[in-house]
Amino acid sequence: MNRTRAVKHETITEQLDKNKDVLSLISCNTCVRLAKTGGADKMKQMALKLREEGYQVRDGFLITMPCWDHCLNNVALHPGVNTVIVMGCSCACANIAVKFPGLKVIPTVLDRGTLVEDPVTHKKSFRGTKR
Amino acid sequence: MIISLRTLTYDELKKKLSPDDKIVLWSCDTCIRFSGLGGIFKLQVLEDMLVHDGYHVIKKELLGVSCVDDLVLDRKFDETKKEIFAQATAIIVLGCEESWERVHIAFPDKKVIQVTRSFGFGNISEERGVRLTSPFEDTSFEVVAGGITVEEVAKRSGTYHTFFDADLKEPFQKTGLVEIGVDGKTVLAQAGANLMEACEAHGFSIPHLCYMKSLSPTGACRMCLVKIKGRKGLVASCCTSVEKGMEVVTVDDEIKESRRITLELLLTSQEHNCLTCVKDDTCELRALIKEHNIEGSRFGRKVEVLPIDESSDIIVKDPNRCIQCGRCVRACDEVAGKHNLSFAFRGGQSRIVTGLDKAWADSDCATCMACVYACPTGALHEKMLYFDGPEWKPRKLYGHYYRDTSRSIGQDKK
Numbered sequence: 001m002n003r004t005r006a007v008k009h010e011t012i013t014e015q016l017d018k019n020k021d022v023l024s025l026i027s028c029n030t031c032v033r034l035a036k037t038g039g040a041d042k043m044k045q046m047a048l049k050l051r052e053e054g055y056q057v058r059d060g061f062l063i064t065m066p067c068w069d070h071c072l073n074n075v076a077l078h079p080g081v082n083t084v085i086v087m088g089c090s091c092a093c094a095n096i097a098v099k100f101p102g103l104k105v106i107p108t109v110l111d112r113g114t115l116v117e118d119p120v121t122h123k124k125s126f127r128g129t130k131r
Numbered sequence: 132m133i134i135s136l137r138t139l140t141y142d143e144l145k146k147k148l149s150p151d152d153k154i155v156l157w158s159c160d161t162c163i164r165f166s167g168l169g170g171i172f173k174l175q176v177l178e179d180m181l182v183h184d185g186y187h188v189i190k191k192e193l194l195g196v197s198c199v200d201d202l203v204l205d206r207k208f209d210e211t212k213k214e215i216f217a218q219a220t221a222i223i224v225l226g227c228e229e230s231w232e233r234v235h236i237a238f239p240d241k242k243v244i245q246v247t248r249s250f251g252f253g254n255i256s257e258e259r260g261v262r263l264t265s266p267f268e269d270t271s272f273e274v275v276a277g278g279i280t281v282e283e284v285a286k287r288s289g290t291y292h293t294f295f296d297a298d299l300k301e302p303f304q305k306t307g308l309v310e311i312g313v314d315g316k317t318v319l320a321q322a323g324a325n326l327m328e329a330c331e332a333h334g335f336s337i338p339h340l341c342y343m344k345s346l347s348p349t350g351a352c353r354m355c356l357v358k359i360k361g362r363k364g365l366v367a368s369c370c371t372s373v374e375k376g377m378e379v380v381t382v383d384d385e386i387k388e389s390r391r392i393t394l395e396l397l398l399t400s401q402e403h404n405c406l407t408c409v410k411d412d413t414c415e416l417r418a419l420i421k422e423h424n425i426e427g428s429r430f431g432r433k434v435e436v437l438p439i440d441e442s443s444d445i446i447v448k449d450p451n452r453c454i455q456c457g458r459c460v461r462a463c464d465e466v467a468g469k470h471n472l473s474f475a476f477r478g479g480q481s482r483i484v485t486g487l488d489k490a491w492a493d494s495d496c497a498t499c500m501a502c503v504y505a506c507p508t509g510a511l512h513e514k515m516l517y518f519d520g521p522e523w524k525p526r527k528l529y530g531h532y533y534r535d536t537s538r539s540i541g542q543d544k545k
Contacts, residue, residue: 029513044518061528068165098259116228119236130267
């Protein structure tokens with residue numbers, strides 16, 4: 001399981017253009033939901049907040065595992081959408097970037113990686129990714 | 132998904148075992164299965180190889196998600212498994228490094244053998260295969276747009292993306308093979324093996340709904356009935372063992388009619404409207420209805436509509452599409468180890484409930500999805516939603532839902 005942490009809201013909005021960007025949100029419903037950095041409720045919160053701030057949020061998709069094509073194939077983006085906000089780990093973003101080339105892909109979480117536990121001391125630490 | 136590759140050759144694995152070891156083969160049923168190095172079929176292959184070489188495999192354990200502490204500990208302390216784990220001296224873990232770690236910590240008194248190394252996270256794609264897209268910091272791999280193939284990862288890291296059987300110079304001959312007759316042909320099958328699997332292995336297709344390779348057979352659906360010379364009536368092939376000299380008929384007019392009646396009765400039992408079902412063409416019931424050219428049922432139809440349980444964050448239970456095959460109940464017992472699903476009530480009122488008939492979200496579900504992966508119809512499915520409008524209202528997303536036929540029909544795609 002890829003543990004994640006949420007990035008600051010301002011970090012996301014800094015990458016957006018209120019006039020040009022038409023947004024679609026895609027949230028993973030597995031790892032990030034368990035990490036409470038994504039899922040249906042978090043996506044709704046973010047969508048409504050972005051709308052309040054004047055961003056053009058068109059729609060959202062809750063997908064079991066966006067890192068898996070079988071799930072991602074269910075996402076049919078509206079032709080007007082040019083930016084995807086991804087509530088998913090780096091491999092979800094990587095898959096979305098391949099699936100929707102040319103669109104701006106903005107992650108809302110950062111990988112922390114897997115949780116590693118020392119079998120002797122039981123000290124836990126994260127094994128992070130290069131993304 | 133975690134991308135893990137095999138670090139040990141089969142010979143190296145054997146060197147870690149002693150001839151006296153009582154071995155439990157343990158596999159996660161999620162990431163590692165999609166990497167082609169785990170799951171029920173790989174457990175079977177490894178068991179066959181080790182038994183052939185004289186090792187003592189006492190149990191195969193398949194776990195829905197093996198990187199979660201609670202699920203590993205549930206399995207360890209499961210009343211039905213205690214004796215097995217007490218006897219075991221070695222556990223071979225087919226899982227990611229995190230999985231191995233969980234098992235290693237849960238069983239400090241056992242030799243817990245790690246056979247993989249995890250390189251990071253990645254994607255699964257039918258077109259592009261399995262790819263490493265987010266390598267761990269402690270690896271030498273770089274981030275590449277679109278990811279790195281597992282073949283490349285294996286090549287550069289000196290690991291293997293194939294399973295242990297790829298190490299064999301020539302396939303070994305299974306012992307205990309006996310001759311049986313199937314539809315007039317003589318074939319070889321292992322004595323004691325599952326008759327339905329043995330027939331399927333030789334190309335004799337037997338329809339079934341309640342059977343799944345990774346679960347114990349129950350013979351509930353009555354679709355796999357066959358005739359065996361010398362036995363009275365029709366016999367459930369999924370619950371019958373291969374015996375020397377048995378003569379089996381997998382299909383004739385009487386068997387066909389029996390299967391048609393079973394399917395028609397299933398159609399009458401609940402609301403099976405494919406137009407409003409997310410399973411669409413991935414439904415096993417629908418495939419059989421089509422295969423048997425059934426256009427409707429001769430029997431009266433039950434019209435009571437049961438409430439759909441959408442309380443879970445990730446699973447939707449629609450009892451109106453349930454055929455009560457019991458695969459979800461067994462998956463929750465045997466793969467998840469949670470015992471959270473069961474049959475309740477009797478006769479026509481019988482249905483599957485979570486906990487003591489609680490809402491799904493209030494039950495002890497670990498959301499490992501073992502039940503969803505087991506369900507042959509749209510009764511249990513992933514919650515995939517589309518949101519739009521000023522209120523951000525959710526709607527069901529119709530599209531591609533999970534189905535892995537390989538696990539129900541007894542063939543491995545990997």
